[in-house]
Amino acid sequence: MDDDTTTRPKWKNSYSGISVLEAEKRLGFMMQTLDNEAIPVSEMLADAGYTIDESNEEIKKTKSEVYKAILQYLDLEGYPTETNPEYNVSDLVLYILGPIVSYFKRKHIQKGQNIRLRREKEIVSVDGETGGKEKFVMIDRVSVTERYFVLVIEAKRSSLGEAMKQCLLSMRDMQDGNGVGKVYGFITTGESWQMVRYDGVSF
Numbered sequence: 489m490d491d492d493t494t495t496r497p498k499w500k501n502s503y504s505g506i507s508v509l510e511a512e513k514r515l516g517f518m519m520q521t522l523d524n525e526a527i528p529v530s531e532m533l534a535d536a537g538y539t540i541d542e543s544n545e546e547i548k549k550t551k552s553e554v555y556k557a558i559l560q561y562l563d564l565e566g567y568p569t570e571t572n573p574e575y576n577v578s579d580l581v582l583y584i585l586g587p588i589v590s591y592f593k594r595k596h597i598q599k600g601q602n603i604r605l606r607r608e609k610e611i612v613s614v615d616g617e618t619g620g621k622e623k624f625v626m627i628d629r630v631s632v633t634e635r636y637f638v639l640v641i642e643a644k645r646s647s648l649g650e651a652m653k654q655c656l657l658s659m660r661d662m663q664d665g666n667g668v669g670k671v672y673g674f675i676t677t678g679e680s681w682q683m684v685r686y687d688g689v690s691f
Contacts, residue, residue, distance in 0.1 A: 498612045499619025503654040506618065511653045514618065515660060515691075519652060522684070522691060529683050536670070536685075546591060553587035568678040570646045577643040577678040578607070578623050585624065585641070602629040603638070611637070613661040622658050637662035641674045648682065651675040659686045 501510075512518050533540065541547060561583040568575045589605050596603065604627050612619035624641035640658050644651040655673040663671045663686050673684040684691055 497619060498610070499616055501618050503618060503620035503657045504650070506653070506657065508649070508653055511657055515656055517691070519649075519656065522652075532683060532685055546595070550587050550591040554584055557583040557587060575645065575678070577645050577676065580678045581624060581641060581643050581676060582607075589626070603627070604629060611640070611658045611661050611665075614664045618657055618661060620654065620658065622654070625662075636666045636669065637671060639672045639674070641676065643676050643678065645677060648675055648677060648680060651677070652682070652684075655684060656686075656691065659684065659691075663688050 506514070508519065530540075558580075561580050565575065565579070566572060568577065568580055585605065589603070593601075593603050606625050606627060607623065608621045609625035609627070610619065610621050611625065622640050623643045624639075625637060626639040628636045628638050630636060640655060640662060642651040642655040642658070652675050655675050659671050659673045663669070668688075670685055670687045673686070675682045675684070
């Protein structure tokens with residue numbers, strides 16, 4: 489028997505191969521209802537116990553670094569549009585995430601958090617039904633054998649709906665795997681961004 493698992497996925501259905509109807513059945517709700525229950529990101533952060541002190545010099549510096557990174561990307565690649573075949577949304581997302589993740593790591597290192605950003609990270613449901621490789625995943629390495637998925641970012645050039653479907657499925661699988669806590673997700677085309685939270689019960 490061949491034991492080479494590198495060529496075979498560890499899941500039956502990839503996130504990208506699941507229809508919206510199948511995703512809604514697996515998630516237990518209609519995705520369009522998310523728009524009706526949307527809240528501002530500031531409210532979501534406050535609910536998580538996190539406030540942004542706009543006067544904080546480190547935050548100002550990080551915002552400036554993000555702005556410079558975006559300008560650098562635009563200078564190198566041009567403005568991200570669907571009509572530009574050279575446009576790679578994942579590269580733009582990395583330019584934006586770099587300074588933010590670096591700031592977060594500096595701020596939380598004293599708390600013992602070992603946050604890592606991974607690209608093309610494999611996520612598999614507990615039951616092996618669904619899975620896929622997500623563009624960006626943040627992982628908190630608690631110990632050598634224990635880790636928690638914290639955040640997933642799904643980037644698509646043109647379809648926020650497709651990105652939303654994949655993000656929601658991966659968030660559910662991440663939280664089921666963690667067993668505790670909340671997980672967060674961003675969906676982006678590079679220009680439009682949406683944030684989602686899942687607590688194991690509802691989005």
